[in-house]
Amino acid sequence: IKALKGRSAFLFLQTHPEIRQKQYWGGHLWSSSYYLGSLGNMSKDVVERYVNDQKYNAYKK
Template sequence: MYSIQYHIVWCVKYCHKVLLGDVDTRLKEILNQLATDNDFTISEIESDCDHVHLMIDCSPQHSIPSIIKALKGVSARLLFKEFPQLKKKLWGGNLWNPSYFVATVSEHTEA
């Protein structure tokens, strides 16, 4: 039995505020579908114009780099395809900043 949770955050390249309206809605749909396809769960998802926060639950077999690669890579490809106007703001073909933040989340806290 296991309970592995991670808080993950990544930013849009150059901090452009492009995660609005339909782009934001579609991003969340894509990320949830990718989680389902890859056998992990996104328990919380929030975005704020230029960055994404996720809380994920996964098995010990999942590695953070592979999860991040799947989420960022596929979401960028699909969003560029479905919203070609993004390429005008984000020249160079990159939607996401290459770095990310990750922290483990514990259900247990000390008093």
């Protein structure tokens, strides 16, 4: 997960350097946490609720 987040952030910030310059998110593109689960064991509603909760929690900080 760290490798995926690190590489995707690197590639994104190469093409969008203005994000780094403005210091959004304390200079970080991703949070240090992650969630991993098999969709075979979860309903779409559970996944959707998790994603929506992440959006909500990001705005609370």
